[in-house]
Amino acid sequence: MSQIAAGLAAKTIAPLASIQMPAALAASILQHERNLADLATALLGNGCDEATVAASLATMFDSYRKQLTAVIVRLKEDADALGA
Amino acid sequence: MLSELKLSDEEGRLRALERYDVLDTVAEVPFEKIVALVQQVLDVPMCAVSLIDRHRQWFKARRGLDVCETARDVSFCTHAIKTPEPLVVRDAAADPRFAQNPLVVGPPFIRAYAGIPLRTPEGYNIGSLCAIDTKPREFPEPQIAVLASFAKLVVDELELRQIASSDHLSGALSRRAFMAQAIAEAERARRYDRPLSLAVLDIDFFKKVNDTYGHAAGDVAIKRIAEAAMAAVRGSDAVGRIGGEEFALLMPETTADNARLFAERLRATIEGLDIDAPPKIRVTVSIGVAQFDGDAEKIEATLARADRALYAAKHAGRNRVAVAETEKADAD
Numbered sequence: 001m002s003q004i005a006a007g008l009a010a011k012t013i014a015p016l017a018s019i020q021m022p023a024a025l026a027a028s029i030l031q032h033e034r035n036l037a038d039l040a041t042a043l044l045g046n047g048c049d050e051a052t053v054a055a056s057l058a059t060m061f062d063s064y065r066k067q068l069t070a071v072i073v074r075l076k077e078d079a080d081a082l083g084a
Numbered sequence: 085m086l087s088e089l090k091l092s093d094e095e096g097r098l099r100a101l102e103r104y105d106v107l108d109t110v111a112e113v114p115f116e117k118i119v120a121l122v123q124q125v126l127d128v129p130m131c132a133v134s135l136i137d138r139h140r141q142w143f144k145a146r147r148g149l150d151v152c153e154t155a156r157d158v159s160f161c162t163h164a165i166k167t168p169e170p171l172v173v174r175d176a177a178a179d180p181r182f183a184q185n186p187l188v189v190g191p192p193f194i195r196a197y198a199g200i201p202l203r204t205p206e207g208y209n210i211g212s213l214c215a216i217d218t219k220p221r222e223f224p225e226p227q228i229a230v231l232a233s234f235a236k237l238v239v240d241e242l243e244l245r246q247i248a249s250s251d252h253l254s255g256a257l258s259r260r261a262f263m264a265q266a267i268a269e270a271e272r273a274r275r276y277d278r279p280l281s282l283a284v285l286d287i288d289f290f291k292k293v294n295d296t297y298g299h300a301a302g303d304v305a306i307k308r309i310a311e312a313a314m315a316a317v318r319g320s321d322a323v324g325r326i327g328g329e330e331f332a333l334l335m336p337e338t339t340a341d342n343a344r345l346f347a348e349r350l351r352a353t354i355e356g357l358d359i360d361a362p363p364k365i366r367v368t369v370s371i372g373v374a375q376f377d378g379d380a381e382k383i384e385a386t387l388a389r390a391d392r393a394l395y396a397a398k399h400a401g402r403n404r405v406a407v408a409e410t411e412k413a414d415a416d
Binding site: 022023024025028031032035036038039041042043045046047048056059060063064066067068070071074075078079081082 | 113114117118121125226227229230232233234236237240241243244245247248250251252258259260325327328
């Protein structure tokens with residue numbers, strides 16, 4: 001994986017850095033960052049320019065983040081229901 | 085870390101697919117975006133997230149394809165999930181496996197195909213992300229790499245939904261996910277007139293565990309008991325954490341008698357567990373069992389009967405299994 005790809009992936013998911021994440025989701029987010037970096041590497045290898053790659057990663061991450069938010073809310077509701 | 089690839093365990097593969105609870109669900113933006121980007125980057129007229137069910141392939145997302153599912157025996161993706169490698173067909177009309185395939189000689193007139201298996205963390209190929217063309221073509225290695233990367237993102241999205249169904253402490257299903265599965269199984273049991281049983285399990289004297297050893301020890305006990313239950317059940321069963329120290333077990337194709345036998349074995353297993361809290365502690369559980377009465381009740385009522393049987397087990401001295409009366413007997 002190139003430094004450019006890793007950098008693009010890290011920059012894409014940077015908005016999550018300030019959010020307190022349930023442990024159950026931390027591994028998923030790490031995995032997602034790795035997979036975004038793989039995608040960046042593959043797109044660069046396929047001849048896409050950096051701006052196109054960044055846009056593709058942003059598109060992918062945007063929908064992941066929305067789903068992530070829904071999951072966090074749901075986990076909190078479930079924890080509250082258990083009285084945890 | 086990915087587990088070893090399991091290509092020959094078809095029943096396990098189908099259960100893995102079922103756990104995602106994604107078949108026949110509505111279109112969702114993340115998957116739509118993935119197929120749109122694949123279509124654009126690989127410049128193909130058709131692209132799909134195909135999930136391989138027992139007798140069909142069903143498309144979670146699709147571009148350029150008019151149907152939402154096809155028979156499994158004509159699907160290219162069925163071939164793709166049988167291999168750890170991408171399946172690339174440069175000219176289907178010249179490939180003896182596909183030359184007479186109805187999807188090649190008729191609509192949508194597939195000529196070239198590239199499919200990447202959607203591999204779960206447990207090692208099951210549940211479907212594929214595929215790119216399809218109507219004319220013969222190559223799929224160079226950089227394009228396959230792009231497709232493979234998008235396939236990983238498909239699995240990321242499925243896994244994220246799965247996390248929402250799990251109780252983060254025990255790894256069992258959340259109450260909400262357990263009840264959704266119980267309602268679906270009850271409908272199946274009613275439709276095919278098959279037995280279905282539920283058990284409710286509660287840790288005896290759990291407050292004392294917390295008070296004596298601390299809440300961290302209580303959490304360890306919850307985790308170990310959930311692990312024991314999940315290791316004991318069959319693949320078609322489900323375990324959910326439905327209360328602080330209370331679990332429920334869903335057992336399709338199981339009568340109350342067999343559920344009682346299973347519950348008794350699980351009770352004995354848990355009684356023998358050395359739980360490293362620390363210190364090493366032992367706990368017992370009480371279990372209530374009830375068989376779903378498809379004609380007379382909703383599954384929530386079965387759960388309530390199992391819960392009443394649980395409290396009968398508690399009342400009788402704990403560390404035991406009790407079986408619920410039927411609703412009719414309850415009324416009598």
